[in-house]
Amino acid sequence: MVVVGHIFWLSDFGRFAVFGFYILSGYLMTYIMHTSYGYSSLGRKKFATNRFLRLYPAFWAAILCSIVITLFWGSSSNGFILPTNLAAIIGNTTMIFPHWMPSQIEPRLSPATWALTVELFFYVAIALGISKTLKRTYIWISLSVVFIVLSYVMNLYWHARYFSIPAGSLPFSLGALIFFLSKQKSVRYIPEAILASPIKLFFTSFCIAIVTSIAISQSLSFWLMEIIFYFCMAINFLLVLSLAKQNTFVNGLSTKLDKKIGDFSYPFYLLHYQAAAIASVISLGKVASLKENFSLISCMLTFLILFIMSLCVIKLIDKPVEKLRQTIKAK
Template identity: 35%
Template sequence: MIYVWHLSNSVGSLCFVGAFIRGALCCKSSRTWFFVLSGYLMTYIMVNTYGYDSKGMGKFALNRFLRLYPAYMFVLFLSVTTIILMDGMIEIYKPAMFLPRSLHEIIENISMIYFSFSPITVEPRLSPPTWALTLELIYYCLICLGLSKTRKITLIWVALSVCYTLFTLYKGYGKEYRYAMMLSGSLPFSLGALLYHYKEGFLGLLKHLPSVLLNPWFAMTVFVLNTVSRVYIPGMWWLGFYTNLLVAVYIVLILSEKNIPGVSSRLDYKVGELSYHIYLLHWLVAAVIAGKLFGIEVFVVNHWVTALTLVATIFISVFISKVVDAPVNYLRKKVREG
């Protein structure tokens, strides 16, 4: 979803169809969806797999490190090599992508922890979307330390998150305060954690609904239609953002109980595994294809760039999965079982 949003200027030129695709795959909504899912899953594995003693926290931290950083190091290598070989063309295409010029910029890009309350504003970012991973890593740490350990603590967390959101709206702060700031991730993460603690109660309520409403495809269709409404209905952009937050909770709840009809568990797992690599790679691959194949040195995307970038990104992602993830996943399994 985020890939299409970032590289869909040309798709947007297709009038209604383009706007539908671009709206349906809005990265702001998909990021929120992922944060809700992460809040649920991280709380689940801390409570049920690792526990909150020092050993459990250490295993959780190591497992998260192995999931995120080996693949990222490979992407980082590709980014640095490509930036050097293309001699500034990458930066022209995507201004955030240039080589670090100081020690703290090197540390930020290696760690994916950008030292700013608004990490999206930090440059350089050798993989531009990693600003959101700063938020992800921070909330992983907080959940590991017990921020969602009990129902009571989680309810307080949700309440504080709602208060922050309402405060920014009341004060008229810009949208970045609810999307790109450190605290903007608090609400979706806390709602995902809340869903874990009250899952059985929510499922009890859903049992009284018609079965079609419990179909994952229906839930995702609601998510898409609600997002599209943000494009066409005046004033719906941020209202739709928060209604989609609730729809994301609804989708995660349903998917916690059943698989997506017609999608095998193996395919679902593989797509989930590759999505992280695609997320990290797509700007780099787009810049190379646009610059080398089409001579485009500014951010002007055409249909061929978008399509070829997708194919190339998937190919490289599969390669990373085979070469990097496969041995690392063996270590992750040992960590979980050890």
């Protein structure tokens, strides 16, 4: 959804997926802190080291790719502009864009990585114990809701409820809550029938995202758009909860195949702008937006290039690094 929204279609389409991923991250980070690392100094150190190894090698490969594209074919509106000062170099090297709304910091050699600054912030918060107990998690959720309410009271533009670091607090905290709810045999106020079929929840969320994105392009009012957005986030919450309770997404899909598909998610996120840039050079002779120059060939070419680039990252970077991560985790 993020790839399609950024490269080919309506940017609003990817918005729904980003917050869904925040929910998933909130759950997974809380899960591994409780079950794999613990909250001792050593556990936190292992968590930080493994997160670093998971995120940064592939990220550095992505920005290197952007640098090569820029040197060969010049800068583009997609953000492939070489940093020219120390602050920009540090931001593009560390993935930390120091602003309460990280998307405001430019240039970003891997344009979508503003959301990873948000991720890193809440990784630290979770490692420090913000979701260590159910009580703390409910307090976290409450504070997240307070921010949303205050943003309306202060008449902040909707960007503050999407692009900012505090905006990520609600989905992350809901993801953390899922860890505790998933251990319960039944969840109060949520009928088991709703959680029984995660694929139905996924397609419901997917269809809402499509229809709403089209409606936004036709001047859907902001207040209605945001109501639908938070409704869709609630569905994504149910989807992650359903999966956390071990409900099968697709019957017959092996765990091994599911993992192989999942391995592509991070490199796809990091490299989709770069793949589109290369595809535009091949099809148009220059780095250009494919939204204004869309064709079936450019779409297929972009996904082919993205698949090949992602496969290279998985085979040459992620797999070797994963062995090191497992060694650290086992110590």
